[in-house]
Amino acid sequence: MNTRQGGHARLLDLVSVLGRLSQGAMSDGDLAETLGGLILALQAQAGWFFTPSDGGAGLDCRAQVGDPGMLRTVFPEVLALASQTLDSKKSGEAVRSLSLACAVVNLDGKGRSGALALAREPGQEPFSESERQVLAGFCETLARVMGWRGLADNLAEANRELARREFRLYTINHVARVLGSVLELEDLLKLICDMVCEIMTAESALICLHLEGDGVLRTRMGKFLGQEGSPEFEVLLSEAFLDWIRGFEGHTAPLVSTRDPAVLQVLPDLSRRLDSHGLLHFAPLTYKDRFMGLLAVGRKYTGEAYADRDREFLSTLAPLASNAISNAHLYDLAIHDSTTGLYMSHYLRQRAMEETKRGRRYGFPVSLIMFDADFFKQVNDTRGHLVGDQVLRELASVLVAGSRRDIDVVSRYGGEEFMILLPETDLQGALVVAERVRASVAAHPFCAGQLGLTVSAGVASMPDDGNTHEELLAHVDEQLYRAKRAGRNCVFHRGKTSAAV
Numbered sequence: 001m002n003t004r005q006g007g008h009a010r011l012l013d014l015v016s017v018l019g020r021l022s023q024g025a026m027s028d029g030d031l032a033e034t035l036g037g038l039i040l041a042l043q044a045q046a047g048w049f050f051t052p053s054d055g056g057a058g059l060d061c062r063a064q065v066g067d068p069g070m071l072r073t074v075f076p077e078v079l080a081l082a083s084q085t086l087d088s089k090k091s092g093e094a095v096r097s098l099s100l101a102c103a104v105v106n107l108d109g110k111g112r113s114g115a116l117a118l119a120r121e122p123g124q125e126p127f128s129e130s131e132r133q134v135l136a137g138f139c140e141t142l143a144r145v146m147g148w149r150g151l152a153d154n155l156a157e158a159n160r161e162l163a164r165r166e167f168r169l170y171t172i173n174h175v176a177r178v179l180g181s182v183l184e185l186e187d188l189l190k191l192i193c194d195m196v197c198e199i200m201t202a203e204s205a206l207i208c209l210h211l212e213g214d215g216v217l218r219t220r221m222g223k224f225l226g227q228e229g230s231p232e233f234e235v236l237l238s239e240a241f242l243d244w245i246r247g248f249e250g251h252t253a254p255l256v257s258t259r260d261p262a263v264l265q266v267l268p269d270l271s272r273r274l275d276s277h278g279l280l281h282f283a284p285l286t287y288k289d290r291f292m293g294l295l296a297v298g299r300k301y302t303g304e305a306y307a308d309r310d311r312e313f314l315s316t317l318a319p320l321a322s323n324a325i326s327n328a329h330l331y332d333l334a335i336h337d338s339t340t341g342l343y344m345s346h347y348l349r350q351r352a353m354e355e356t357k358r359g360r361r362y363g364f365p366v367s368l369i370m371f372d373a374d375f376f377k378q379v380n381d382t383r384g385h386l387v388g389d390q391v392l393r394e395l396a397s398v399l400v401a402g403s404r405r406d407i408d409v410v411s412r413y414g415g416e417e418f419m420i421l422l423p424e425t426d427l428q429g430a431l432v433v434a435e436r437v438r439a440s441v442a443a444h445p446f447c448a449g450q451l452g453l454t455v456s457a458g459v460a461s462m463p464d465d466g467n468t469h470e471e472l473l474a475h476v477d478e479q480l481y482r483a484k485r486a487g488r489n490c491v492f493h494r495g496k497t498s499a500a501v
Contacts, residue, residue: 031063035116038138039065042131044101044118046070050082051107051114059083059115066119074100074119082115101127103139116142164312171316179324183331189221192321196297197223200310204298206230206279210237210291211329217270217293224277225301231277241267245284245291255281255311258296281306283314287322295321339389340396343411348419351409352469355423359462366423367430367461370476371399371437373416374454374488383451391446391453392416398444402437418455419476427461427493434459434491442489454489456480465494 035047046066050059059082064071078100085102099120104113116139118127127135175195182188189207196205206222215237222230244266248254256263258274258281274282274296282296295318300306335347343351352368359366373395380388392412399410399418409421420437422430434457441455458479460466465475483492 028062032065034142035063036065038116038135039118042101042118042127042134043120045121046074046078046119048075048078048082048117049105049114050079050086050117052086059086062114070119070121078102078117078119082117085117086113086115099124099126101132101135103132103135105139106143164309171313172320175317176320179320180327182324183328185325185328185332186221188324188328190223192295192317192324193221193223195317196295197225199313200297200306201300201302201304202297203301204278206274206277206296207285207293208235208296209285209293209325211293220293224298231273233273235267235270235273238267240265241270242291245286246289248284248286255283255297255306255314257281283318285318285322285325287319287326292322292325337412340392340412342396342400342418343409345411345413345419348409348411348413348421349469349473352421352472355421356462356467356469356472359423360467364424365426365462366421366472367425367427367459368472368476369420369422369430369434369437370413370458370480371418371420371434371455372457372480372484373418374456374484376416376453379451379453387447387451391451394444394446395441395453395455398440399437402433402440404433417480425461427459427464430459430461431491431493438489438491456483456488457491458483459491459493 031049035049039045039047044066047064048061048071049063051062052058053060059079061079081100081102085104099122100117101119102115102117105116107114116135118135120127178191179188182191192207193205196202203226204222204224206224207220208217209220210217217235217237219230219232219234224230241263244262258271258279260271263271278298279296280299282294284294285292295314335344336342337344352366355366358364373391376388376391379391395418396410396412399420403410403420403422405422407423411419411421413419420433422433425433438455438457441453444453446453458476458481460472460476460479462472466472479492479494483490486492
């Protein structure tokens with residue numbers, strides 16, 4: 001019959017359409033184009049593509065192509081045939097008794113199917129067995145093409161998930177390595193705040209710690225974009241709050257709203273404090289079932305809301321930060337004197353060795369100043385050790401203020417002896433610092449003016465007095481001894497006083 005003329009060429013055109021569809025996403029327009037090619041290949045007058053409704057009841061017509069009048073008149077029969085075909089998985093006698101043909105299209109390989117139906121004008125020859133085989137083969141191929149699209153989507157999502165996991169692993173590795181390399185607590189806390197603001201695009205970050213075991217949560221470090229400094233406050237923790245925090249043990253670190261009803265109930269003061277400084281969310285910091293503090297963040301400076309990737313980063317950062325803070329706190333306790341808060345003698349010796357090595361390598365001077373509180377034993381004997389400790393704390397504050405530079409190391413060397421390490425400072429500069437501190441101590445009103453105190457000091461400098469830290473330590477100790485022998489309240493270098501007694 002003439003209806004079969006050119007069939008091979010039309011089938012080749014149809015294959016070409018399917019090939020184009022396999023290169024991109026499958027839209028309803030693509031389905032209509034494919035349906036039109038099938039109608040031409042099989043010399044039909046109309047065609048439909050049905051899929052099950054989202055609710056599961058009935059079918060939706062995704063595409064229809066052909067004579068408008070025929071599309072309307074035979075649509076009820078076609079719809080019934082499509083439903084029958086999907087229910088029975090075969091077209092049955094309807095194909096031969098009517099000039100209709102219908103075949104199933106497996107949409108996703110999981111039992112979800114669609115139906116493709118064709119119709120000829122009444123009186124035309126019904127679809128032959130070979131044409132129905134072409135229709136079935138076409139539907140199978142279409143299912144594969146649609147499956148390729150689904151596979152591509154699945155692969156794309158899998159690749160995105162893999163990328164997220166790779167980033168998470170990279171983040172864990174990088175963050176753990178960076179945080180683990182920082183032992184100074186203040187430096188570590190600053191680094192954590194910087195990470196949060198940079199990676200989460202947060203305009204502010206604040207770390208509050210609970211390390212002393214006294215039930216008080218204290219601010220320790222903050223970063224607020226566009227302003228200097230950060231808020232300082234203390235919050236007395238309630239047992240209800242600590243019980244609430246324990247409920248998160250073993251779970252991913254949450255990003256809790258500061259206005260969360262649970263927070264308002266168990267610790268309203270914390271919620272009020274954080275909210276007043278524009279901090280919208282916080283994550284608890286816990287280590288080995290111990291609440292160590294919290295990390296609070298403000299809004300994103302991009303104006304966006306916090307997304308899943310932000311929560312993923314925070315869930316990665318919080319336990320790593322908690323571990324690093326715990327280690328840094330232990331290190332902090334090991335190198336700082338509990339009474340004055342200054343570095344201890346073993347830390348100063350280590351730093352002195354490092355700085356003298358660096359000084360020899362690059363030609364930098366290094367200086368040491370050793371102070372001794374004059375007649376301090378009398379303070380302990382007459383006022384008691386509690387007053388003596390208060391005097392030592394105040395003396396430490398004067399020494400820190402007198403050193404002025406961040407790179408200087410102020411330590412309690414033992415008892416009432418103190419030391420200042422001055423990297424990249426020559427002898428003349430060290431004498432200036434020593435005299436400034438000596439004068440500041442003499443003018444300071446200890447214990448709210450109830451006591452007066454003076455200090456004696458010895459100075460040694462590299463290369464003038466030696467080229468190793470051992471030589472400097474020996475020389476500065478000798479000069480301090482000379483200062484005390486000379487009457488105290490003076491600074492000595494090479495046996496000469498640089499200030500009137």
